[in-house]
Amino acid sequence: MAPTRPYYADKGLSAAFYDTVTAADARLAGDLDIYLRLVPEGGTVxxxxxxxxxxxxxxxxxxLYVVGVDIAPAMLAQAAVRQAEVHPEVARRxxxxxxxxxxIELKRAFDLVICPYFTLAHMPRGMAWKNTFATAARHLKSGGLAAFHLPLPEIMRLPGPAEPDQPVLDQPAPSGGRLRLYVRERAFRGDVGRLDQVIEYIELDARGEVLRRSAERLTYYHTDPVxxxxxxxxxxxxxxxxLGGVGEIYVFIKA
Ligand SMILES: C[S@@+](CC[C@H](N)C(=O)[O-])C[C@H]1O[C@@H](n2cnc3c(N)ncnc32)[C@H](O)[C@@H]1O
Structure with a gap:
């Protein structure tokens, strides 16, 4: 296996295939509707x-009017492509x-702050979590809501893969070939509440030849967010x- 890179890194396949993988992930189904119910019509997110x-x-x-912040250029580059492709009215929002x-300090206050799909769990628990909650609080109007989607600790504690050579996802790739994902390593350390996984992405062409492969380290942390x-x-x-049997969305209010 190739040396591991961090998730969402430039040239990594977790960023390149993010939309393919999330579209196939039934455990995310319904998250949009949950967030929509937390914000007034025409509101800001x-x-x-x-x-x-x-x-x-x-x-x-x-x-809705949305400001989206991200640390990874490879992810933002794809968001920019999407922005160029959607209807100009939507792109403008x-x-x-x-x-x-x-x-971050945007000097603006929103109706809703969301931190979806385990994003907070990528950060070490402790100061990074506190600082992210502080970011949410200072960007919320009084009475505004903040929604954080976090993985369930019992799912994080599941043992490592019994068959690391069996793909956990095998999907058509936009290139016409296939994308296969393998969980090569998985270990939870209860003392620090940390799950370390190595996920290998393999893209095959239409004849089944390997086009690209990338092993990437995906880490989640758990603690009580309240x-x-x-x-x-x-x-x-x-x-x-x-949500989806693997996580739950915590909704907080700013007094
Ligand atoms: C699982 S993805 C979620 C993307 C999107 N919210 C969704 O639900 O499809 C997590 C994202 O959080 C970003 N991220 C991780 N740490 C971050 C940080 N400290 N500040 C901003 N973005 C961060 C990653 O680059 C990645 O794009």
Whole structure:
């Protein structure tokens, strides 16, 4: 196996195939509708970790105004392509920015802040989580909501792959070949609440020859978000909303 790179790195395949993989992931089905229900019609949304704009442009299609921040140029580049392809009215309602969600300062307040698909869990628990909650709080109007989608700890604790050579995903690739994903390594360390995985992406051409491959390290951290959010002035607004059997969306309110 090739040396591992971080997830969403330039030239990595997790960024290149992000849309292919998320479109095939039934565990995300319904997340858009959950976020839409948290924001008033025509309202404003800040998305922390906007990625390729999977949700941002879908929200803009519904008439919302979205600012999307991401740290990874490879993901933002794809969001920019999407922006050039959608209807100009929709494109106009989305602003993309490069930045770190633990520290950004936009000097604007939104109706809703979202941090979807385990984005907060990419960060070490502790200061990085606290700082991200502080970012959410200072970009919210009074009474505004912040939604954080986090993985379930019991899923993170599942043992490593019994068959690392069996693909966990085998999908048609946009090139006409196939994309296969393998979980080569998976280990959870309970003392630090950290799941380390090595996911290998292999792109095959139509004849089954390997075109590209990339092994990438995907790390998630777990801790109770409620006290860390409270340190930023965010209180749990309702019971976490289950999503796809692997995660739940915590909704906080700014007083
Ligand atoms: C799982 S993707 C989610 C993308 C999108 N929100 C979605 O739901 O499809 C996580 C994204 O968070 C971004 N990210 C990770 N750490 C970040 C940070 N500190 N600041 C901003 N973005 C970050 C990654 O680059 C990646 O694009």
């Amino acid at each position: 800040l998305e922390l970790g906007v990625g390729t704009g999977r949700l941002a442009f879908a929200m803009a299609e519904q008439g 989305v602003e993309l920015k490069r930045g770190d969600m633990t520290a 006290p860390l959010a409270a340190s930023a002035g965010l209180t749990l607004e309702r019971q976490p909303i289950p």
